[in-house]
Amino acid sequence: MDFILMTEGDTPVGLTHEHRYRELIEEVLLAERVGFDAFGSSEQHVALGTASVSAPEVLYPYLMALTSRIRFIHLVTLLPTRMNHALRVAERVATEDILSNGRVELGTGRGNTTLALRAFEVDPSENKAQWREGIELIRSAFLNDVFSYVGEHYKIPPRSLVPKPLQGPYPPISAAAGSPSSVETAATMGIGAIMGGLYLGFDLVENMLKLYDKTLAATHHPYPITPRKMVAIAGGMHCAQTTAQARTEAKPLFEMAKLSTDAYERLSKLSQDYAYMGAVKDIDFNDEEYMFERSQGFIVGDPDHCIQHVQRYADMGADALVLRVDSLPHHQLLRSIELFGKYVIPHFKNPRNIVRPADDVLADIRPARPAHEEALRQYHANHTKETAR
Template identity: 30%
Template structure:
């Protein structure tokens, strides 16, 4: 099983100074993860989602990470690849350049965004987003493989063009798709794409979803030159020696993550200004319920929060469900940088090796 870190650049009560700090802190967190043997660093692309995600230029952040690390893979999780966000040619060029500079360490995930904030800001044709995304997915691997690329499609009409540079990895960097539902994971599998999923549902439901994805991959008609058979989940995570301390910080961060996400994804509103989120400690009863749920096999499997011993058991549940990679969300809006660093180190030293030794 592989373990990685996920970066939204979350920030409660943003100021210019704190926003600048979060980028520098995230690079430091990525460098530590590389030193401890984590598999990958994944960064989102979002626009205008204040507090929830300040990562609007992941290609720049990931370039910094690539320059300061040696082994960790560099993941777009995801780049927005419908035309109004990013033309497919520009995506192909940027990913290939990053693959060259990182010596072949790029994982490329793609998506189309589910927020009205982004869709309307970029004047997207919302009913056409899925079809436009799919056409872009079929185009980009060809751009990496063909000496001269030409395309006549529904949304794109490109004359013969030499797309340069080409990526190091052949026939292409591993390709992934953002999957918000079981059906989108099955669609990704049928296209030969890896699946990037937020953690939701019980272990039993997760097991079913992974199995359905594998069935789809088995019959895939890949849109690229190879199949990426890989199911990843992104649980909210915090691992400290002291179980209660981990839970106090971790579940407070998880509440911020979930509340801020719902502000943008849970309705068709386009929030502006302060989101009005809960940032203080969890009430004692709420914290006790969250801590107890970690030991209930029928409870939702959405987090890896607690002491190393507790978190090893949580990871085992994901492993039993068939998940290939946990992309851990430790950088949450209310969790201080020093606590995130301690969590990265504690997980890297006391959880990650356990599964490396038993793989």
């Protein structure tokens, strides 16, 4: 399983965006040191709280120059045509791929806030079709030299992409998938799916994971596929020395969750493509037990409790977890990243290397002694016979 650190530069009242960005950089550098596989941020425009990263394509190259191992995934690049022309996205990602020595991935989406969609004059009834055409255009530009495209929203004459990406056949591509329909679409297209984010519980996500596998296997794919099942922990991951401490510190994340989903019900009424988001109106964001333990929006606790939560996703067959670590004081975020990297990630990456208590090792040694002693007796008996000959 891969572990992806997600932070959006949520900047508290009274702090500057400059200061928060400096903190964010420190958090990413720590994440690389303690074993996170990738870092990602969303692309949020004119946001009121919860996020300040509007230009990840500018932020990432700076971080790429400061790192050597950690990968970078756009979570997500918005593909409505008024926000990002798909050909420009292909050019930018190819450039990032070169600068990072093949460490970039492209997550995509169509936007989930009325603030941004209205600011860019995006029609919610058209942006899903624009997103899909954008994916097809990007893959064609990456794969074919020369490429062209004719659709409802893009009409590109024969051209050659400059520069070309480093990874072959192209950097991994995925899509935000908050509904079963979106999961099916991603699997049909042979791209990864980033599932979750609605706080509706584990059953929904587990069914999405199964649906993805089933659809992917049943579909013929004309393009090289980049399948991956990613699950978003959208409310937040917070790890502390004790679960009680982690819960107390993480309670402010409920307000972030409410704010970040505030537009969902309105969007559900603007377009049938967003109808599934209306279910968020039934979530009680003040129910602490539900939010922390059953909503599927959080991984909060001491390292052992976090391991239990992650194991649940591993058992479901998730390939990666997108862990939002944000919206809390910087020192708490650093501690959470370090604890998760030191004690949780190794449990799933290198379990044989984790030092066990001496008593546990001795408990395994003692039952193994009789078999070893019997093997010694057999060896000596056979050796005596060979000598006698």
